[in-house]
Amino acid sequence: MPQLPHFQLLARYNAWMNAKLYAAAGQLSAQALSEDRGAFFPSILATLNHIAVADIIWLKRFAEHPACAELRQAISDLQRPTALDQLLFDTLEPLHALRSRLDGHISDWVAALTEQDLEQVLAYGNMKGVPAQRPYASLMLHFFNHQTHHRGQTSALLHQAGQDIGVTDLLALIADIDVPA
Template sequence: MTKMNFNDYGRCMAAYNSWQNGVLFELCEQIGDGERRFDRNMFFGSIHNTLNHLIYIDLRILGILQTGQADKFDARTIVAEDFATLKTRRAAIDAEIAEFVDAADHGWQDEIRELQGLDGVTRKLPRQLFLMQLFNHQTHHRSQITSELHKMGLDYGITDVPLTPDLPI
C-alpha cells in the first residue's frame, strides 16, 4: 500500500489497540486483584478503576460513532466489578471497534454532530474526530497503567504502531 485513507487509519488503529489491550490485560492478570485495586494515586485511583474507565469511555464513544448521540457522562462509572468481566468486555469492545471500522458503510464519516462537551460548550464536530479520540484516549490511559506496571518491575514491551502484528494494510 502506498497511501492510507481514513478507513485504513481506523482499521490500523483498531488492530493496534486490540493488540495493546491484550498485552495490558495479560500483565494486569499477572499482578493479581489486590495490586489491580490498590490505590496508586492515579487519576482514577487504581489500575482496576482505570481499566473500567477505558471501557466506559470506549462504549460512550462507540455510541457517538454508531448513533451520533451520547448518554449523560459520569467519568467514574464502574462497568465491571471483577477482572474476568473486565477482560471479557475489553475483548468484546475491541471486536466491536474492529467491526465498526471494517463496515462497508462509511457515510457516517461525513456527518457533523452537535454535542455539548464536559465544559458545557456545544460544538459542531465531525464524527471522524470521535474515532480519533477513542484511540487517543485509550493510549493516554494505557500509558498511566503501563507506568504503574513499570514501577512494579513489569516490562510492557513494544508499543510502536508500525510493529502491530497482522497490521491490516
C-alpha cells in the same frame, strides 16, 4: 488521502495493546490491581475501567451515525455510564470480557465505515448535556488517542507493579514496504 486505513490500523492497535495490558494485569493479585498508585484514576483496575467507560460513551455517540445501525444494535444492551470514574466491574475477569467485546465491536465498526461516512458531522451531548457538533473523523481520532493516553498510564502503573508489557509502539503494526532498488 484516504483516512480509513489509518483508523483500521488504530483499531488493530487498540485490540493488540488491550490484549497485552490485560495479559499483564492478569498476572497481578486483586489487591495489586486495586492498589492506589497515585494516578489520575488511582489504580490499574480503575484506569482500565475508565478506558472501557469512555469507549462505551463514545461508541454510543458514534452509533448515532446513520451508517452505524449494526454498531447501534451490537451495543444496545450496554448501559450508558454516568461518570468517567464509574467502576463497571471491581474485578478483572468481567472487565476483560467486556474489553474483548468492545474491541470486537470497534474493529467491526471501523471495518464497516466508508470514507464518506468519515466526512459527516456528529451532533452529540457531552456528559453534562452540552451540545456539540464535530467532524466524525476528528472525533474518531480523539477516541483512539484517548485510549492510547490512558493505556500509557496503565502501562506505567503495571511497570510499577513489576509487569513489563513489552513493545507498545504503533510502529510494530506498520508493515515495512519493500522499495524496488
